[in-house]
Amino acid sequence: MVLRNVLAAMFLTAVITFPSSESSSVAEDAYPSSFTAAMTSCDLDEGGRLFPYPQRITDTTLTCLHGDRTTALESSSGFRRVLKNGSLANNSEMKIPTHTGTHVDAPGHVYDHYFDAGFDVDTLDLHVLNVSRAYQEKMSPKLILLMLVISYVSSSTQDGDELIPPRVDVYESGKIYDITHRVSSRTLSGIYVEGIGEYLTLYLSMRNGSDYNFSIIKLPAHSGTHVDAPGHFYENYFEEGFDVDSLDLEVLNGPALLVDVPRDKNITAEVMKSLNIPKGVKRVLFRTLNTDRQLMTQKRFDTSYVGFMEDGAQWLKDNTDIKLVGIDYLSVAAYDDLVSAHRVFLKSREIILVEGLKLDDVETGLYNVHCLPLRLLGAEGSPIRCILIK
Ligand SMILES: *[C@@H]1O[C@H](CO)[C@@H](O)[C@H](O)[C@H]1NC(C)=O
Ligand SMILES: *[C@@H]1O[C@H](CO)[C@@H](O)[C@H](O)[C@H]1NC(C)=O
Ligand SMILES: *[C@@H]1O[C@H](CO)[C@@H](O)[C@H](O)[C@H]1NC(C)=O
Ligand SMILES: *[C@@H]1O[C@H](CO)[C@@H](O)[C@H](O)[C@H]1NC(C)=O
Ligand SMILES: *[C@@H]1O[C@H](CO)[C@@H](O)[C@H](O)[C@H]1NC(C)=O
Ligand SMILES: *[C@H]1O[C@H](CO)[C@@H](O)[C@H](O)[C@H]1NC(C)=O
Numbered sequence: 521m522v523l524r525n526v527l528a529a530m531f532l533t534a535v536i537t538f539p540s541s542e543s544s545s546v547a548e549d550a551y552p553s554s555f556t557a558a559m560t561s562c563d564l565d566e567g568g569r570l571f572p573y574p575q576r577i578t579d580t581t582l583t584c585l586h587g588d589r590t591t592a593l594e595s596s597s598g599f600r601r602v603l604k605n606g607s608l609a610n611n612s613e614m615k616i617p618t619h620t621g622t623h624v625d626a627p628g629h630v631y632d633h634y635f636d637a638g639f640d641v642d643t644l645d646l647h648v649l650n651v652s653r654a655y656q657e658k659m660s661p662k663l664i665l666l667m668l669v670i671s672y673v674s675s676s677t678q679d680g681d682e683l684i685p686p687r688v689d690v691y692e693s694g695k696i697y698d699i700t701h702r703v704s705s706r707t708l709s710g711i712y713v714e715g716i717g718e719y720l721t722l723y724l725s726m727r728n729g730s731d732y733n734f735s736i737i738k739l740p741a742h743s744g745t746h747v748d749a750p751g752h753f754y755e756n757y758f759e760e761g762f763d764v765d766s767l768d769l770e771v772l773n774g775p776a777l778l779v780d781v782p783r784d785k786n787i788t789a790e791v792m793k794s795l796n797i798p799k800g801v802k803r804v805l806f807r808t809l810n811t812d813r814q815l816m817t818q819k820r821f822d823t824s825y826v827g828f829m830e831d832g833a834q835w836l837k838d839n840t841d842i843k844l845v846g847i848d849y850l851s852v853a854a855y856d857d858l859v860s861a862h863r864v865f866l867k868s869r870e871i872i873l874v875e876g877l878k879l880d881d882v883e884t885g886l887y888n889v890h891c892l893p894l895r896l897l898g899a900e901g902s903p904i905r906c907i908l909i910k
Contacts, residue, residue, distance in 0.1 A: 747764060777805070792832050829856070830853075832861070843870055
């Protein structure tokens with residue numbers, strides 16, 4: 521089975537609309553002039569703040585229930601608890617058909633030659649996400665801006681002499697950056713030392729007489745680029761239902777700073793202090809030595825990665841307004857403080873942790889970040905797609 525031939529993937533969709541002049545918590549983001557100097561005046565309001573953007577987020581995704589009734593494969597959907605008794609964190613594994621609940625189809629779903637040529641969900645064009653276009657054109661406030669569920673079935677079957685699937689990280693020479701790692705059998709997850717292995721199984725195949733190809737995805741909830749929910753390290757939160765479906769999309773979407781941290785230390789209180797991240801900044805992506813060492817693409821899980829020490833996490837919580845913490849390896853917490861630093865961050869349930877970001881080749885500075893986890897009911901983590909828009 522050819523792994524790269526992903527058929528389709530569960531996908532979270534959000535519809536972002538632009539009501540005339542309502543304020544929201546996102547509008548309260550304040551970024552100081554040193555970070556906004558490079559921006560044009562259209563990006564800022566009179567107060568020199570980043571233009572409130574997006575103003576309203578509506579989630580149009582169906583929640584993925586255990587035994588989702590939208591699939592015929594009830595027995596195989598839902599989550600498997602792979603937690604050992606006494607573990608300090610809950611870790612789920614997801615196993616769901618690719619076409620479950622709200623999802624997207626890739627051309628290979630019903631066209632053999634597209635499937636064989638590799639037109640999988642990784643090749644879908646992020647131009648459909650072109651928030652900036654509607655924004656610039658001042659389209660009607662009611663306009664539905666972002667629709668990720670697209671019917672991508674091509675109307676022509678022309679024998680393309682050159683069937684080359686596009687795999688893009690940077691759109692429009694630097695306007696949109698995909699900061700998500702691709703999922704493959706080599707994708708790392710904390711609980712598997714050497715990659716997650718075959719994560720796709722072809723359940724129905726055109727080769728076997730089906731009208732379409734149809735795969736099942738099985739992967740640990742904390743694989744590759746992913747998000748942690750409070751239930752990951754707090755038993756009571758897990759039981760009370762603080763899963764990935766409870767995460768605040770306003771925190772996961774909005775103005776964000778990408779910063780470089782010193783390469784010779786883990787992220788301690790002292791390091792946090794030295795970064796001088798101003799009050800008002802709500803979202804920060806921390807690029808570390810992990811990116812230089814290309815740790816996310818190594819064969820084995822490496823415990824010497826850089827992350828937050830407990831005192832660094834505490835300092836961030838006590839002295840900044842940061843609510844979204846992004847980092848470039850599988851854990852925001854350094855291995856030595858794995859549990860304690862996670863618990864500091866997750867305790868208030870206000871801070872969201874996005875881990876395993878792909879931050880190479882992106883300049884430091886101010887962006888709009890858009891991160892959308894899957895809507896997995898009961899899961900304490902989820903794969904997440906994150907992009908930066910300049
Ligand atoms: C955890 O412990 C309980 C009670 O001893 C046992 O029934 C259960 O199978 C254990 N579960 C795992 C995942 O080890
Ligand atoms: C977004 O829209 C603008 C304005 O129409 C266009 O110039 C630009 O190429 C589009 N960008 C993407 C990534 O589609
Ligand atoms: C297709 O058919 C072959 C032969 O019967 C079988 O071994 C294989 O598992 C089938 N594959 C799928 C995806 O149904
Ligand atoms: C997560 O932790 C809580 C407390 O131990 C437990 O009730 C729940 O079943 C755990 N979930 C898993 C994945 O074992
Ligand atoms: C960060 O901490 C880990 C242990 O958690 C250690 O192995 C690593 O060397 C530290 N990195 C730096 C740059 O100090
Ligand atoms: C999916 O369907 C196409 C058409 O039959 C086939 O070429 C392709 O190999 C199928 N995928 C697999 C892995 O069987």
